[in-house]
Amino acid sequence: MDCSICSSLPVILRPPRNTICASCYDGAKCVINLINKLQNDHKLPTHNVSPVSPPSSSCKTLTNASKWIIDLKNREEELEEKIDFLGEFAAAFRHRIHTDIQLKPGFDASPSISAHRALLATRSEIFKNLLESDGCKAAPMESIMLPEMSHEELESLMELLYSGDLVEEKLKKHVYSLAMAGDKYEIPYLQKFCERYMLKSLNCGSALDVLEIAEVCSCRALKESAMDFIVRNMEEIVFSPGFEAFALKNPHLSVQITRASLMDARKNREN
Numbered sequence: 001m002d003c004s005i006c007s008s009l010p011v012i013l014r015p016p017r018n019t020i021c022a023s024c025y026d027g028a029k030c031v032i033n034l035i036n037k038l039q040n041d042h043k044l045p046t047h048n049v050s051p052v053s054p055p056s057s058s059c060k061t062l063t064n065a066s067k068w069i070i071d072l073k074n075r076e077e078e079l080e081e082k083i084d085f086l087g088e089f090a091a092a093f094r095h096r097i098h099t100d101i102q103l104k105p106g107f108d109a110s111p112s113i114s115a116h117r118a119l120l121a122t123r124s125e126i127f128k129n130l131l132e133s134d135g136c137k138a139a140p141m142e143s144i145m146l147p148e149m150s151h152e153e154l155e156s157l158m159e160l161l162y163s164g165d166l167v168e169e170k171l172k173k174h175v176y177s178l179a180m181a182g183d184k185y186e187i188p189y190l191q192k193f194c195e196r197y198m199l200k201s202l203n204c205g206s207a208l209d210v211l212e213i214a215e216v217c218s219c220r221a222l223k224e225s226a227m228d229f230i231v232r233n234m235e236e237i238v239f240s241p242g243f244e245a246f247a248l249k250n251p252h253l254s255v256q257i258t259r260a261s262l263m264d265a266r267k268n269r270e271n
């Protein structure tokens with residue numbers, strides 16, 4: 001196909017024509033649909049619509065596509081600056097500047113971690129209530145115990161609460177305890193953060209753990225994805241070394257896996 005967009009033929013050698021190939025056509029359609037979708041979701045400004053185009057809120061050509069992309073790029077830079085600005089608070093945690101509360105990990109006799117009451121209260125409703133219940137008569141609480149977390153897990157939790165992010169190595173190691181903390185201390189951002197990672201890294205080695213965490217944290221979408229994955233990789237997972245321990249610990253989930261797998265087999269037979 002002699003496409004006027006992607007053809008490698010130099011412009012001067014090309015006969016005048018106005019055809020484009022199927023891939024360029026599909027690509028252009030996708031970009032237009034995406035721009036319209038983002039505009040309807042108010043993620044893109046409408047002020048860039050060219051003055052010659054009719055006053056319509058939907059985009060029908062690619063005239064403004066590059067303007068929109070530049071706009072998004074600028075916005076990304078602004079957001080990055082904002083993240084850097086907000087990240088300065090994480091430095092206050094690392095260097096223990098004006099910290100006013102101690103967090104004690106539950107097991108191992110490791111030292112407690114210094115943090116800021118204000119940050120804990122803004123990140124978690126549970127911490128907020130806990131700190132408010134100090135009462136005006138009693139001396140303010142000096143420490144909070146998180147009995148279910150180790151020192152390392154607690155440190156990762158704080159890093160995440162201060163900076164909104166965590167290096168992959170630590171996230172991989174602590175994602176299950178962090179997800180549980182997100183559920184227990186009611187921190188929706190943390191729950192989503194962990195959920196995204198668990199979904200992205202779902203594999204035969206992690207699927208059973210993810211299913212268990214999703215059940216404990218009542219996370220329906222994550223549970224469905226984990227269950228689907230297990231059913232699709234039933235043989236490898238059921239004969240894996242961890243399955244027996246999982247089944248003993250979670251008999252109800254084992255029943256659900258068996259049922260889902262049988263339903264899937266029946267569906268496949270019918271098709």
Ligand SMILES: [Zn+2]
Pocket residue numbers: 003004005006007020021022023024025
């Ligand atoms: Zn083309």
